[in-house]
Amino acid sequence: MDARRIKALSEYGEKAVQDRLTVPEILYEDNHLLVVIKPAGVLSQADVTGDPDILSMLKADIKERYSKPGNVYLGLLHRLDRPVRGVMIFAKTGKSASRISAQIRERCVEKKYRAVVCGTVLPVEGELCSAMVKDRERNRSDVYSLESAPETSKEAILRYETLGNCFYTNGSGERIEVSLLSIDLITGRSHQIRAQLSDFGHPILGDRKYHDSSGFRGDICLESYSIRLRHPITNETMEFNIPMPNGTPWSLFKKGSINGRE
Known part of the structure; x- marks a missing residue:
């Protein structure tokens, strides 16, 4: 087995073969757009x-469903990290x-994520603004303060809001506040x-690449749950949302234990 593949499987965890090869759930489709849920x-x-990728899977699905001859055009507009589940939008035409x-460059596309992180986040809402450098050799990004940023860095900004806190019991029986x-x-x-949440002192549960030491053994607890944009042809505002996943630790916040305890 290729060394890069071995590293990927050890880092992200092997997914069930059927889950990985099933055509992703389609949220919306017309002649111009395709909106789907990328599996973790x-x-x-x-x-x-050489592992399965959603772009190739969707192209093959379109080719089969519409009996299209030749190559299928499908534009990749943005990416999600391999371990991350969430909403993705693809373009079916060059226009x-x-x-x-252009909407993405002008920051007119609103993308929202959910994450379960280690610890109690204070302040409960705020903005993280720092500089980042991609280390392609290690396949990770390094975070710097704006004052100490190298020339090759790029500004990185996100806003967060705490929706709740509770305790999670890991496989070793330790109670971890999340x-x-x-x-x-x-x-x-x-x-x-x-990278920014880890640098902030609150790594995402299950994100071993960015220093989660909680003992959580499942998939990374990060998902892209909402995207809002204008339709490229009609200019209509469109918004796509997915519900919070089942399973621990997400279920802790579904059971009314937010701001409470197990």
Whole structure:
């Protein structure tokens, strides 16, 4: 097995084969857009591992459903990290891709994320503004203060709001205090939310790459749950949302234990 693939599987955890190869759930589709839910553990686009990626899966699905000859055009407009589940938008025409990409550059596309992080986050809401540098050799991003940022860095901004706090009991029986955050991603740097929250002292549960030491053994507790944009042709405002996942630790916040205890 390729060394890069072994590293990926050890880092993210092996997903069930059927889950990885099932065509993602479609939230919306017309002649211009395709909106789907990317499963955790699936790449946004192909890489050297050769593992399943959502772009190739969707192209194959469109080709089969519509009996299209030749190559299928599908524009990748943004990415989600491999371990992250969430809403993704694809363009079905070049015109749509160009117009939505312009919205993204102008920061007119609103993307919201949910995360369960270690500890109690104070202040309960705020903005994180720092500088980031992508380390391609290690496949991670490093965070710097704006004052000490190297010239190659890029500004990274997000806003967060604490939705609740509770205790989670890990596999070793330790009780870990965790917080549920809603995050508005203002810029879209590689691994931005993961790296900034870790630097803030609140790594995301399950994110071993960015120093989660809670003992949580499941998938990273981060998902893209909402996207709002203008339709590239009609200019209609569109918003797509997905519910919070089932399973621990998400279920702790569904049971009314927010701001309480197990």
